[in-house]
Amino acid sequence: MSSLPLSTPAAQGVDAAGIQAFLDALEADPRIEPHSLVLLRHGRVVTSGWWAPYAADRPQLLYSLSKSFTATAAGFAVAEGLIRLDDPVISYFPEFEADVTDPRSRAMLVRHVASMASGHAEETLDRARAQDRDELVRGFLLVPPDRDPGTVFAYNQPATYTLAAIVQRVTGRKLTEYLRPRLFEPLGIGEAAWIADRRGRELGFSGLHATTDAVARLGELYLRGGVWQGERLLPESWVAEATRVQIAHEPAPEGGWPDWHQGYGFQFWMARHGYRGDGAYGQFCVVLPEQDAVLAITSQTEDMQRVLDLVWEHLLPALSAGPLPGGEAADAALAERLARLALPPAEGKPAPVGRADDWDTVFAPHGGTCADRPTLTAVEVDPGGRVTLVDDGDRLELGLDAGKGGWTVTDEPVPVAVSGGWTDAETLAVDVAFLETPHHLLVTCSLADRTFTARWRTQPLHAGPLRRMRAPRPA
Known part of the structure; x- marks a missing residue:
């Protein structure tokens, strides 16, 4: 490059x-x-x-x-010459001709989906998926526009999806x-x-x-x-x-x-x-x-x-x-x-002296499930420096230099950086930064009841297991 x-x-x-x-x-x-x-x-x-x-x-x-x-x-x-802006969108999907009968949907042009001017007054993603979860273009065209295309702006994911399709x-x-x-x-x-x-x-x-x-x-x-x-x-x-x-x-x-x-x-x-x-x-x-x-x-x-x-x-x-x-x-x-730009790592101390056997354990979700991360079913802690997240059946091992005041980077199976450590003898707090996304997962383990909590600092907008919190790789 x-x-x-x-x-x-x-x-x-x-x-x-x-x-x-x-x-x-x-x-x-x-x-x-x-x-x-x-x-x-x-x-x-x-x-x-x-x-x-x-x-x-x-x-x-x-x-x-x-x-x-x-x-x-x-x-x-x-x-x-493969696309014309003033072609009707439906002309590129003739298999939907019989299904799409609303005149405004049929009047929608390529330039309208390119400019968020499909005629819908608001986002249609949920409604389009409800119409057809397997073919979002069809689902989108089955959601009748509120106004004539080209007359109203609405930020609308299926419009761009249709342009991409x-x-x-x-x-x-x-x-x-x-x-x-x-x-x-x-x-x-x-x-x-x-x-x-x-x-x-x-x-x-x-x-x-x-x-x-x-x-x-x-x-x-x-x-x-x-x-x-x-x-x-x-x-x-x-x-x-x-x-x-x-x-x-x-x-x-x-x-x-x-x-x-x-x-x-x-x-x-x-x-x-x-x-x-x-x-x-x-x-x-x-x-x-x-x-x-x-x-x-x-x-x-x-x-x-x-x-x-x-x-x-x-x-x-x-x-x-x-x-x-x-x-x-x-x-x-x-x-x-x-x-020397750097994000401050989460604070934390090394594993409590004399408590290694206590912390060599598995933590279950507090309350039986993790609201922010339902597929995260267990956190395993090795006080020697390894925290393992069990998510959707996968095991994501995280290196942790507790108390060192830095980030520990792991590239596989998901690129992450980890910081944190013990805030007291009974509590471990870990910040997991998913390096190919904007997101952090904050995990806290409590020794008193052998449970953990996990919350996203900002909620990922693409659903899926933690193994997908990275750029797609070739099969």
Whole structure:
């Protein structure tokens, strides 16, 4: 994989003090756990950092930021004459012709599902699954739109799923297979994998795992109007249409998230500054044409607006019109800080002295079941440094250097980092970070009654056993 060109912040007109202020604000906010960021200015990487135990080469679950990659696949298919935006959606699924009788469903065009303007007034995922759990496109088309397509915005997962299904049908390829020679290889994007449904279709609306570097490269392609290193990949017309308002959004309510009310393009959000793709819990690709900049972020937060607020408050003013003479010292201080970024591990002490035999035991769910994680049926503790989670019949062994004040990383069977230890003689508390997702599982074992509790810091949106808390691997 080719490296993106590097530069210093000052050489590209970026005030390193502003980046430092942004990092300060991210790390000081208890609602935000930053995992990575990459900032490009004038086509060069001026800032990149990963908070250990997260690392540059690990793919991350992008959640709905996946949608912007789906839009890119659709853009290639349009350019190749395989899809037409003004074709009815139903025309790509003739086997559903007899079932889909609602006139609004039949009037829905490809451009409507590409722009979240299917005519539905709200999310339809649950209703579509209720109509047909095995074929979500059919289920979606059987949910009658509330308004005429193209007249109302509603963020709607089955709309993007349908767009992705059309691409996969007309190309005869999964999204990752179709994008590999057209996007991933030309841009130098390495490992990327997409969660598929029971039909084998890659979801489109979520489920893509890719590195922060890959997100930054996608943003740079769009910033350059579809050109990469002098070669046109996407039509300029597609980029222009994808990144302008296709459907308006009602004004933000008082106290609402204003950056989610600026309008929507083709699987890109408009923002108060520029436009972006984003995914649940703080995955961002922010493109700033006026500043000639791209910002890629991965994180864990339930307040995504706060992250953007901090970008506008600290990073945007740091992007000046030209080089900043005399910025070498500030650049050096920033580089030093970026090299030592790390998340604080959970606190804990080593196993209590003289209690090893007591702690060499199996813990059952407190109350008989674990509400946050029903398939987690047991936790086995070895006071010598191993904790084993028994989930859906699988055994997930975790290394734990209790009391060492760091993270212990294990790559198989699931990439995790573990920290924590004994908070007292009767209690073991462990923080398990699933490194290819935004999520942490917090496990607490109580010796008094030989039970454990487990809760997610943020709830994963894709169901399944813990062994799936990673990027899909080839069979």
